[in-house]
Amino acid sequence: xxxxxxxxxxxxxxxxxxxTLTCNYTNYSPAxxxxxxxxxxxxxxxxxxxxxxxxxxxxxxLKVTFDTTLKQSLFHITASQPADSATYLCxxxxxxxxxLQFGAGTQVVVTP
Amino acid sequence: xxxxxQSPTHLIKTRGxxxxxxxxxxxxxxxxxxxxxxLGQGPQFIFQYYREEENGRGNFPPRFSGLQxxxxxxxxxxxxxxxxxxxxxxxxxxxxxxxxxxxFGEGSWLTVV
Numbered sequence: 001x002x003x004x005x006x007x008x009x010x011x012x013x014x015x016x017x018x019x020t021l022t023c024n025y026t027n028y029s030p031a032x033x034x035x036x037x038x039x040x041x042x043x044x045x046x047x048x049x050x051x052x053x054x055x056x057x058x059x060x061x062l063k064v065t066f067d068t069t070l071k072q073s074l075f076h077i078t079a080s081q082p083a084d085s086a087t088y089l090c091x092x093x094x095x096x097x098x099x100l101q102f103g104a105g106t107q108v109v110v111t112p
Numbered sequence: 113x114x115x116x117x118q119s120p121t122h123l124i125k126t127r128g129x130x131x132x133x134x135x136x137x138x139x140x141x142x143x144x145x146x147x148x149x150x151l152g153q154g155p156q157f158i159f160q161y162y163r164e165e166e167n168g169r170g171n172f173p174p175r176f177s178g179l180q181x182x183x184x185x186x187x188x189x190x191x192x193x194x195x196x197x198x199x200x201x202x203x204x205x206x207x208x209x210x211x212x213x214x215x216f217g218e219g220s221w222l223t224v225v
Contacts, residue, residue, distance in 0.1 A: 004154075034214075043202050043216035044155065045114070089154055098143055098206060098214065099168045102154030 002027045006090055006103035013080055013110050021075040021106045023090030033066055033073050036089040038105065044089055048075075080110045114138065116205050116217035124223045125193050133188040133220045135203030141215070143167075144186040146178060147202040149219070155202055161186055162208055190222075198224045 005024045013019045023033070032051045036044035050057045050066045050073065057064045063076040077084050087105040115138035125131050137144050143162045147155035157170035161180035175191040184205070190197055200219040206212050 041221075043114070043116075043218045046213050046215065049213070098145055098160055098208065099157050099170070100145075100155075100214065101157065104152070104154045
């Protein structure tokens with residue numbers, strides 16, 4: 001069955017450092033992969049989408065890589081700030097358009 | 113602001129009751145999906161509506177049903193509520209095209225007692 005795995009333990013990081021999150025998947029051949037941010041009690045907010053033919057994508061302090069051979073995506077937050085503290089979700093499209101399957105998310109805590 | 117609004121934001125229901133949750137999509141979006149998110153988990157796909165027709169369904173029983181209206185707003189109905197239905201219900205809207213951004217509402221928190 002299709003599975004998406006993200007680090008289950010919270011990532012505690014000091015302000016200014018780079019946070020790196022992992023998303024591994026099995027039994028998918030995704031055309032693209034998405035990352036979302038979710039704050040407590042709120043809906044997910046879209047951050048980045050990376051296509052299967054793209055190795056890397058950047059948006060401001062965020063960087064995503066996508067390795068379809070390893071079936072893995074890495075999500076980096078550079079120069080992290082306390083405001084980056086949130087849960088980050090990885091999502092793949094399942095068997096039909098727009099039907100996303102999400103990982104459980106990784107909580108990031110950035111301390112001053 | 114995603115332009116996707118959901119109501120109500122919080123509600124409490126008793127086991128066995130029925131609930132209707134509502135979603136107003138972002139202007140111009142013709143596709144709406146509903147997700148259930150239990151505490152500590154990622155969102156789980158319930159179903160999707162495109163041009164008022166159900167267009168894909170996740171692993172949820174028939175007591176979860178929906179509607180999409182001509183103005184692309186949507187409802188999620190859950191009958192015979194069970195305690196395990198307690199969760200955050202998220203509506204997501206988009207324009208149907210591969211790789212388009214999907215916008216989520218803030219969700220409706222349902223507690224079943």
